[in-house]
Amino acid sequence: MLRVSKLTDYATVILTHIAHQPDELHAASDITQATGVALPTVSKVLKFLSKANILTSHRGSKGGYALANKPNETNVAEVITAIEGPIGMTECTTSEGTCEQESSCEIKGNWNLINRAVYTALEAVTLADMVAPVRQQAVNVVMPRTKETNELKVES
Amino acid sequence: MLRVSKLTDYATVILTHIAHQPDELHAASDITQATGVALPTVSKVLKFLSKANILTSHRGSKGGYALANKPNETNVAEVITAIEGPIGMTECTTSEGTCEQESSCEIKGNWNLINRAVYTALEAVTLADMVAPVRQQAVNVVMPRTKETNELKVES
DNA sequence: CTTATATAGGACTATTTTAGTACTATATAA
DNA sequence: TTATATAGTACTAAAATAGTCCTATATAAG
Ligand code: FES
Ligand code: FES
Secondary structure: OOOOOOOHHHHHHHHHHHOOOOOEOOHHHHHHHHHOOHHHHHHHHHHHHOOOOEEEEEEOOOOOEEEEEOOHHHHHHHHHHHHHHOOOOHHHHHHOOHHHOOOOOOOOHHHHHHHHHHHHHHOEEHHHHHHHOOOOOOOOOOOOOOOOOOOEEOOO | OOOOOHHHHHHHHHHHHHHOOOOOOOOOHHHHHHOOOOOHHHHHHHHHHOOOOEEEEEEOOOOOOEEOOHHOOOOOHHHHHHHHHOOOOOOHOOOOOOOOOHHHOOOOHHHHHHHHHHHHHHHHOHHHHOOOOOOOOOOOOOOOOOOOOOOOOOOO
């Protein structure tokens, strides 16, 4: 169904929570209480996010996690990548040389194109957007085409 | 990793093959030969595509499958939906009432927003694009924001 | 210096999803 | 009537994901 994993979903919930007080330290146990997600799971997610430098961590008593950057400087594409690894819609595009028909494949280039479009859409949404209430009703996504051939447009 | 299933990947390969001769009937066995994908798998994919009215089918001797519409009238979003079901990035957005914290969830609306952006990007790529060689180098995806608040832009 | 607290890292198990196969029924052309 | 090809469904195997747990390390406070 083209979905993100549950862990990624948790990650956005957790990050949204933290983004409300971006400057304070949040311990895993606090986040469990606030979000209702089980502690071991919260802990796992926080480790991923910390490793990807989306969060900073402080060990020891009174330690915890905080945002590494401002809310509008972290986007959804980064969060997905932190939890699930590089975004690529097909096996062929993430791991080169895996596919048998790679040499004669017509469509690989087109999947790369689609990947980029999806990635750009995800990149455009930041934590700051997630924190804001949903006033938005729709988003325009434009894939420009050349007038003459109606093919997907070349960007110089 | 936010990827489509292998079956969906096969589906694009198969459809791309069929789209080269959109008016002829293609039997599953022919497609196996042309694409190198195992017959039972090809068969499974073709059934999904036929059920979703992306392909028309003809039983019996000299039967087979053909495109139900012109190549530029079938897009990638439809293909993904045919194989994997409705596109929705989180469980919460595809199946209502599953999530415990649904009532108090801040971010559900934002995921819906992201879903729509991704869907629109996928919708913009058709079979005709897949058949064409990759001259394209990049695709612009624009998520407009209001000038004043820099929030994702409302579309009337 | 010791203790309580909190993250780091990795290993492991259970669950769920996906992929792949097989079999029976039905339609159609020759 | 027969050969051929799809329709539908059920089943098995494999892979990915989710969730848990344990040990090590860092830090603040007494
Ligand atoms: S490279 Fe794998 S199907 Fe194209
Ligand atoms: S509705 Fe499930 S996390 Fe928001």
